[in-house]
Amino acid sequence: MLLVTLNGAMRQRLFHLLWKQNWGTRMSSTSRIMRPDDANIVGNVHGGTILKMIEEAGCIIGTRHCNTQSGDRCLAALARVERTDFLHPMFIGEVAHVSAEITYTSKHSVEVQVNVLAENIVTGAKKVTNKATLWYVPISLQNVDKIIEVPPIEYSSPEREEAGKKRYEAQKLERLEDKVRNGEIIMSVSLPDRQTKEPFTVVCSQSSLIHLVGPSDCTLHGFVHGGVTMKLMDEVAGIVAARHCKTNIVTASVDAINFHRKIKKGCVITVSGRMTFTSNKSMEIEVFVDADPLVEAEKGKYRAVTAFFTYISLDKENKPLPVPPLKLEGEEEQKRFEEGKARYLQNKAKRLADKERQQ
Numbered sequence: 001m002l003l004v005t006l007n008g009a010m011r012q013r014l015f016h017l018l019w020k021q022n023w024g025t026r027m028s029s030t031s032r033i034m035r036p037d038d039a040n041i042v043g044n045v046h047g048g049t050i051l052k053m054i055e056e057a058g059c060i061i062g063t064r065h066c067n068t069q070s071g072d073r074c075l076a077a078l079a080r081v082e083r084t085d086f087l088h089p090m091f092i093g094e095v096a097h098v099s100a101e102i103t104y105t106s107k108h109s110v111e112v113q114v115n116v117l118a119e120n121i122v123t124g125a126k127k128v129t130n131k132a133t134l135w136y137v138p139i140s141l142q143n144v145d146k147i148i149e150v151p152p153i154e155y156s157s158p159e160r161e162e163a164g165k166k167r168y169e170a171q172k173l174e175r176l177e178d179k180v181r182n183g184e185i186i187m188s189v190s191l192p193d194r195q196t197k198e199p200f201t202v203v204c205s206q207s208s209l210i211h212l213v214g215p216s217d218c219t220l221h222g223f224v225h226g227g228v229t230m231k232l233m234d235e236v237a238g239i240v241a242a243r244h245c246k247t248n249i250v251t252a253s254v255d256a257i258n259f260h261r262k263i264k265k266g267c268v269i270t271v272s273g274r275m276t277f278t279s280n281k282s283m284e285i286e287v288f289v290d291a292d293p294l295v296e297a298e299k300g301k302y303r304a305v306t307a308f309f310t311y312i313s314l315d316k317e318n319k320p321l322p323v324p325p326l327k328l329e330g331e332e333e334q335k336r337f338e339e340g341k342a343r344y345l346q347n348k349a350k351r352l353a354d355k356e357r358q359q
Contacts, residue, residue: 028061029099045090047251048234055227057100058112058134066138074148076136078226081257084132095119104164105150110136205243206274224263236273237285237309245313255308268292277340278326284340
């Protein structure tokens with residue numbers, strides 16, 4: 001009854017305050033049950049499905065926060081995903097609980113921390129499957145080339161704000177380095193006649209997927225959802241890993257995913273993957289997304305997204321299997337292998353250091 005007696009402006013203001021009090025703008029959570037079409041043939045939920053859920057949760061909280069101020073309405077667009085580890089597998093029938101929280105804001109970007117919890121609703125058992133950090137930029141709904149200023153958040157301590165600032169500067173530098181490394185050169189990945197290629201070579205397992213971007217893939221702006229792109233990338237990486245091992249494979253981790261340029265509705269995207277490094281029990285696959293704007297063909301193809309995925313091979317009991325060594329052909333493959341080995345050793349050292357800090 002109270003809302004009826006207020007004028008329009010006061011009613012809108014009161015509704016906003018009630019909504020903010022009940023839901024907040026810095027935290028959000030979603031849940032859904034895992035279905036057969038979310039998983040592979042042995043029941044493991046695809047890493048791409050989980051990445052898509054993570055991105056959707058980040059987009060919701062980022063968009064919600066950036067629209068708490070007056071001015072242009074906006075939508076949070078994914079710019080980068082930090083390294084994401086798949087801590088435990090998720091299976092058909094389990095419920096995925098995805099929670100997101102804004103942990104840092106700069107003038108034009110938002111850092112979102114996302115956790116994924118898998119619940120067995122029969123036994124009640126729960127396990128953390130993923131922890132991820134994503135960066136978003138708010139794009140104006142009126143002008144897609146305009147980035148909106150982000151409302152600042154309050155930090156629990158100056159130390160937390162300073163730590164967030166360091167993470168922001170680090171990811172900004174890494175994005176620039178990655179963009180320079182990839183440049184605008186479209187490196188084609190040929191599809192060989194696999195029967196004529198030697199097993200366990202790069203060329204034998206490399207794979208590509210071609211996808212026409214439709215309306216269901218896109219945001220309100222008409223650009224591809226980051227989660228859709230990541231799901232396609234994970235599918236291609238999984239095909240590469242399966243062709244190399246000929247076993248059940250699952251996503252173990254994803255190194256930073258950098259979104260260099262937006263992909264517009266109507267583009268044809270080519271998602272390509274190739275093996276770069278193998279250790280005894282893991283394999284690294286480089287994946288990149290090239291966009292071809294058919295309607296605006298004069299603009300030419302461009303590199304839109306890049307990332308490295310790590311997979312492991314499993315037996316029928318979901319126990320790790322040894323990975324066949326990668327056979328290298330040529331200096332370029334040797335160079336990529338050494339770079340992959342450096343990333344592998346760096347990540348291994350970081351995991352050990354994190355484990356020691358938790359003890």
